[in-house]
Amino acid sequence: PRKIIIDTDPGQDDAVAILLALASPEALDVLGITAVAGNVPLPLTEKNARIICELAGRPDMRVFAGCDAPLKRKLVTAEHVHGKTGLDGPQLPTPTMALQPQHGVDFMIETLRSYPPGTVTLCPLGPLTNIATALTRAPDVIDRVQEIVLMGGAYFEVGNITPAAEFNIYVDPEAAEIVFKSGIPITVLPLDVTHKALTSAARVQAFRDMGTEPGRMVAEWTDFFERYDKEKYGSEGAPLHDPCVIAWLLQPGLFTGRKINVEIETTSELTLGMTVADWWGVTNRPANAFFIGDMDATGFFKLLTDRIARL
Numbered sequence: 001p002r003k004i005i006i007d008t009d010p011g012q013d014d015a016v017a018i019l020l021a022l023a024s025p026e027a028l029d030v031l032g033i034t035a036v037a038g039n040v041p042l043p044l045t046e047k048n049a050r051i052i053c054e055l056a057g058r059p060d061m062r063v064f065a066g067c068d069a070p071l072k073r074k075l076v077t078a079e080h081v082h083g084k085t086g087l088d089g090p091q092l093p094t095p096t097m098a099l100q101p102q103h104g105v106d107f108m109i110e111t112l113r114s115y116p117p118g119t120v121t122l123c124p125l126g127p128l129t130n131i132a133t134a135l136t137r138a139p140d141v142i143d144r145v146q147e148i149v150l151m152g153g154a155y156f157e158v159g160n161i162t163p164a165a166e167f168n169i170y171v172d173p174e175a176a177e178i179v180f181k182s183g184i185p186i187t188v189l190p191l192d193v194t195h196k197a198l199t200s201a202a203r204v205q206a207f208r209d210m211g212t213e214p215g216r217m218v219a220e221w222t223d224f225f226e227r228y229d230k231e232k233y234g235s236e237g238a239p240l241h242d243p244c245v246i247a248w249l250l251q252p253g254l255f256t257g258r259k260i261n262v263e264i265e266t267t268s269e270l271t272l273g274m275t276v277a278d279w280w281g282v283t284n285r286p287a288n289a290f291f292i293g294d295m296d297a298t299g300f301f302k303l304l305t306d307r308i309a310r311l
């Protein structure tokens with residue numbers, strides 16, 4: 001199985017992504033989960049990560065708290081989407097598994113140094129603060145990362161937190177710039193794609209019909225999460241952004257994309273955090289990311305329901 005570290009700010013869609021990964025041990029070996037401030041502040045994201053591990057029957061999973069604020073900016077959160085807890089919807093249990101004492105960034109660095117180069121993949125599902133901090137603090141690990149597969153940015157769909165920017169990149173654009181300039185192979189799952197991973201009444205019912213605790217929680221999370229997108233965009237359901245990262249690792253055939261140049265806007269007030277993606281190759285700037293452009297949503301939900309049903 002491929003070794004991964006999930007870096008996350010749960011978030012209902014982060015929760016589904018983590019469940020999908022933990023339900024797929026034959027393909028993915030989750031070495032640890034690092035929490036970052038994003039959708040809600042760090043004390044909630046690390047707690048939420050532990051709730052999710054316990055829900056997956058994995059209280060042995062190691063969860064670390066990472067950075068509690070972006071590199072240079074004040075934290076922007078998204079309670080308007082995810083609710084006060086970050087995981088609003090069902091009644092939440094209190095986790096009993098302990099948070100690891102080590103800082104998430106130190107865990108990331110130590111892990112990358114302890115495995116052979118090119119064997120550990122980083123999966124960021126939130127702002128890129130932890131990842132950028134690791135790469136800056138320990139530049140020797142840059143060459144050791146197999147790949148970074150992240151949810152963030154947009155091209156045609158442009159923004160969801162400002163007209164120009166996607167939330168994860170907007171919250172810490174300086175961190176995103178460090179990551180995109182690092183030279184590490186990067187795969188990007190942008191809003192253009194994740195807005196196709198939409199729940200529907202039938203898709204949510206399939207989770208509920210599992211008759212399991214994870215199935216019920218996923219149904220209630222997606223029901224809650226859906227409310228925002230229905231009101232805001234008039235869309236049929238909720239976009240399961242972050243699970244697309246894990247689905248790409250499990251079944252890349254569900255997606256298509258292009259190797260292109262992506263630059264991050266860090267100065268303009270108006271377009272801060274924009275991913276300037278050269279989809280049509282109109283510049284000579286070298287390609288630095290595999291940018292996903294399309295996905296098979298039916299296949300994605302089949303994978304998701306098959307795997308969540310295992311839990």
Ligand code: BDR
Binds near residue numbers: 039
């Ligand atoms: C991203 O922002 C968060 O609200 C979601 O969890 C996802 O990672 C989508 O823009």
Ligand code: CA
Binds near residue numbers: 013
């Ligand atoms: Ca997220």
